[in-house]
Amino acid sequence: MSVTDVKKVVLAYSGGLDTSIMLKWLKETYDCEVVTFTADLGQGEELEPARQKAEMAGIKDIYIEDLREDFVADYVYPMMRANALYEGLYLLGTSIARPLIAKRQIEIARETGADAVCHGATGKGNDQVRFELAYYALQPDIKVIAPWRDWELKSREALIDFAEKHQIPIAKDKRGEAPFSVDANLLHTSSEGKALEDPAVEAPEYVYQRTISPEAAPDTPTYIEIGFEKGDPVSINGVAMSPATMLTELNRYGHDNGIGRLDLVENRFVGMKSRGIYETPGGTIMLMAHRGIEQITLDRGAAHLKDELMPKYAELVYFGMWFSPEREMLQALIDKSQERVNGTVRLKLYKGSVDVVGRWSDDSLYSMEHVTFEEDDVYDQADASGFIKINALRLRLLADRNNRSK
Structure with missing residues (x-):
């Protein structure tokens, strides 16, 4: 211009x-x-x-x-x-x-x-x-x-x-x-360039700003409970929090337990590969907790469809297509799936790891009556025979044909 x-x-x-x-x-x-x-x-x-x-x-x-x-x-x-x-x-x-x-x-x-x-x-x-x-x-x-x-x-x-x-x-x-460049916001820090350009060389400890090293984290685990409403975290240990306060507090838990470090060589949209050191302490905890509450509240079909669509959604965000119609279409589908994703997840934070150790919800689809190894009155195990035979039909026909051609 x-x-x-x-x-x-x-x-x-x-x-x-x-x-x-x-x-x-x-x-x-x-x-x-x-x-x-x-x-x-x-x-x-x-x-x-x-x-x-x-x-x-x-x-x-x-x-x-x-x-x-x-x-x-x-x-x-x-x-x-x-x-x-x-x-x-x-x-x-x-x-x-x-x-x-x-x-x-x-x-x-x-x-x-x-x-x-x-x-x-x-x-x-x-x-x-x-x-x-x-x-x-x-x-x-x-x-x-x-x-x-x-x-x-x-x-x-x-x-x-x-x-x-x-x-x-x-x-x-x-x-x-400068030894490297840094981008930071409430969700993460990103460090790239200079001292980090050789992907064969381990990043020095001074690069990390949002987390202590897992080795330096406490020798005893930290347990927290995160409450969800419609797929969004709304409380920690029963205390309601605004979104930014929630992420700030989870960042503190992640920092103190050495959680959220990532050394990644990624494929940039412009075509080259780049090496970045990322720290996402609160986001890492939030993601694990969200998947934990979805485990008991999402139907299998919805959960699997979400997992199939997730790479495309992530690519759209990475490529800068936030305001595109396809991202908005996917968001509408995803948000629909979250209507009953309510409940609480208990997490164990320990030396760089975050594990779901409990989850419960009034909207849970988990039925102990159906999964028990003890005798029950809700599931006839004999029904599985016909289910398996119907699903095996095409495999048996393929095997018959292949055996005839030998």
Whole structure:
């Protein structure tokens, strides 16, 4: 797009080195007004410095918003109802945060009359796709600026030189090569690059920020009970909690017991493989508990269908298709399945592991009368003979044919 086309842009602004430089670069390149938006998704950082940096840069419209409850209630919980894991392991902590940030950017653009939005994702990663697919899904004619794909600053040294030239404050630990990059929110932390790029080398312990090592966890297990209503966790040990409070508390349990670490080489949407170190302490506990309550409340057909659809759902989230019709269709099906997923799950947390050790519900489909090894009056075992013969019919016909052809 022409630099004269942009009048006002909403920048997803963290206050860090990259986005601070982007703020100045946008003004210089497009001669436009910049609105900054900083979202508190539970990343654990003080956000007031971002406001101060934006004010120092002469920004008039500064948005800093606490979106933790929205994040967990409207994004994390729906995803957890699906038991979503990308490539069977990844709990999608970065992926699920992007649509909320993008949605709020578009809303702020409408509120302020901005005609463009800007993100700080690189041209090698997934986040550029996630942000921009969300932007276009919500406002098809929005102008999108992706500096990492446009500017001439191709290294950290170049960023620091630009910052010093324009008197942009630089944190001392940003002077030089960072050992790895980190993305964080209330659901997880993600660490990638530099010291972690060789997948053959074990990640050093200092990479982990949300969990103690399993070896350092207590020698006695911790037991907790999580209550569910319609597939969502609503209480811990009988104490009702809001979604963000729930995840915060589960993060504490996970941290203290070394739960939720993952060393993964994944397939990025853009085509390359990447190695990431993820910590999802509360989410790991939540997922195990959810599967535990589904074990006794979901019919076999519904449970198996959900498991068949889960990889597709997870892929849609990972690929940035949160606002696509197919994700919404799958969500409607998943939410329908959760109408009777109510009850309580008891969990044992111990040195990196989380195990379901009990579950009960007024909506349980589990019948002790039917499964007992003792004599009962509800199940005639002789009925199994006809059931087996009917299911074996095609196998017997195949065997007869194959034997005749020998």
